[in-house]
Amino acid sequence: MSNVDTRLADTTMLQAEGSKTRSITTYTLARALIAAEEFMGGNCGWNGTNGVQEDFLTNFFLPNEALSIEEIETKASQAAAELNKFLKENGFDIELEELGPNEFGAVSILDQLVYWLEKGEKVPIYTDQSEYPGVQLKKGVSAHEVPGHNYPVVSIETKNKEENQGAGKAIVHMTILDDPPSGFDLISKTMGLKNGGQFVSCDEVQFPMIDLNLQGELDWVVGMATQATNGQDWSISKGIQQTKFRMDEVGARVQDAVAITLERCCSMSSRIVIDKPFLLWITKEDLLYPTFTAFLDTDVWSKPTSVREM
Secondary structure, three states: OOOOOHHHHHOOOEEOOOOOOEEOOOHHHHHHHHHHHHHHOOOOOOEOOOHHHHHHHHHHOOHHHHHOOOOEEEEEEOOHHHHHHHHHHOOOOOOOOOOOOOEEEEEEEEEEEEEEOOOOEEEEEEOOOOEEEEEEEOOOEEEEOOOOOOOOEEEEEEEOOOOOOOOOOOEEEEOOOOOOOOOOHHHHHHHHHHOOOOEEOOOOEEEEOEEEEEEEEOHHHOOOEEEOOOOOEEEEEEEEEEEEEEEOOOEEEEEEEEEEEEEEOOOOOOOOOOOOOEEEEEOOOOOOOOOEEEEEOHHHOOOOOOOOOO
16 A cells, blocks of 8 residues: 555544454445446546545455445435435444435445354353353364464355355455554455465364444545536545444354445636735836735735825
8 A cells, every 4th residue: 555644544444442453345335336326327437536545446446346246235315314224224323414405325235144054162262361252163164374474364164044055155264363454454464365375284163253343434435536427526525334243153244334425516616816915016028027026915905095096
């Protein structure tokens, strides 16, 4: 993420206060942008106004992949109540504020539920300080090592509720990580751990149960701009997100919602207003310097009797 403001990059994640817990998604936002484009009449394209937006649009905005995810639903509307109802019906607490006449909103919801191949056994997970509820799985687990990473990477096969194991099913990966990176580097880290070293022996895996619920502002998307098919310019004026993740002996479920507000951009006026102290000078042909130069503060801003009078 070169040339990216680190402080702004951190806002791409939802973070738990007082801990290192954080989450980041890209496809949910991508589908919200696509839903907004469709509402405006077609493939409009997006322009980033800062380094983080450009990083997302260049590396993580993958429309074809986002559209292929069956677990994502979207809705766009000029009525905040309609969008908020959509969010609430799907179990989310975030809400858009009332939309003005020059605004509309788009909501994207990911709801992905996977099951372990066999129901796991409930076991305790111990740390130096506490005991936590956990799960032990034996079927569908494997592990590999990655050079430079000190812990094994565990992979767990899953199935859908109605379907058996097969191609295209989700795989849940886990590995201990001492110091998690920020922003989109969190995703890049997973890509580096995806493949690499040799498989290691793994007959069973134990992991803690998880109950995660994060929400916050997507300040980094504000200002991202597009143009509708009719030539009207729009930009994102608000972004909010809520992510829920639960994992137990049965399976894992991620629910992620992104809601954005788009504002119609007014056409720029060519009017220039001198409304602060200003510099003025007068030039004349064949003269090297101005005949008059002055910085005029407000103490002399007054109507003269007449420019003709002495």
